[in-house]
Structures are given as C-alpha cells and as structure tokens.
Amino acid sequence: MYDLTGFQRDLLYVIAGEEEPHGLAIKEELEQYYEKEIHHGRLYPNLDTLVDKGLVEKGRRDRRTNFYTLTRRGQRELEARREWETQYVDL
Template sequence: MTSHYDLTGFQRDLLEAIAAVEDDPYGLALKDYLDERYADPINHSRLYQNLDQLANEDLLTREELDARTNKYTLTDAGRQLLQRQVDTLTSLCPKARHIAVRGDK
C-alpha cells in the first residue's frame, strides 16, 4: 500500500487538487488549480507523468471525457491516503482539531 511519504510533494498536491476541483477534474483544471498555488507554472509533461504514476499506484482513475481530455478521480485508496494525512495533521494540531470540530475560525 502506498503511503503519504512514498509520494513526492507534487504528487500529494495532485491528489489534493483532484479532491478539490469541482465538476470534472481534468488535466488543465488540475494545472490551473496548482498554478494558483505554485510560484512557477506547472509543466504539462510533469503534470501528466505524475498523473500516470498515481494511476499506476491505483490512487486515481483516468476516464476519457472526449478524444483529447481525461477526467481524473480518486480511488478508494487515494481517498484513504488523503484521509489518513488529514487525521495525522489534525491529531498533531489540537487547535486545528477544535476548529474543525466546531467550525470556528
């Protein structure tokens, strides 16, 4: 089973992007999401090579939307990996846990 620490930071960010992008998380939508968060633009080759690696690890699935566009969704393993990381970070940050439970800011 792949763990959070087996992945690169970029791959972890890609999983987060897939979970965060509403509608159909296709390649360019994921790139746009990450471009807003990274100082330098994301290279197409880097994006698609890492999406392929995550698919090979069974953390996401790729479904054809049309002849040129694929939609990416998290598998159960991908969602569980993200949830384990959320649980870990929440347990390390008591104030964050309190905010998450109560919905305070």
C-alpha cells in the same frame, strides 16, 4: 502516501476538491497555488504515477480530454494523511 512527493500529494488534494477535473484544470489550480508555471512534462507523468499506484482513476471525456477521480484507496490515503497531520497541527 509516505512514498509520494509533495507535488503528488498536492495533485491528490486538487483532484479530491474538484468534480472530475481534467488535466488543464488541475494544472491551472496548482499554478495558482505554486505561483509559477507547471509544465506538462511534470504534471502528466505524476498523474500517471498516481494512476499506477491505484490512488487515481483516469477517464476519458473525449478524444483529447482525460479526467481524473480519486479511487477509494486514494480517498482513504488522504483521510489517513489528514488524521496524521492533525496529530501535529490542529488549526
């Protein structure tokens, strides 16, 4: 997880929090959080990076729509990140 950007980590959190979200749903969620537009040229290459790293799987809902799910490795990485965070910030 240490080699991911903050944006990529945010993508993992959004994917983990939704059931098989598609790219547009992920984009909309992040736009609400960041309070600015997320361009396709930023979103999809970063999703592909997470797929390439084995943290996310990409499935096909139909000819035009892909969905994303965390892999077991992605889930473990998020859990490890949360444990690391709570060492420093326990709200």
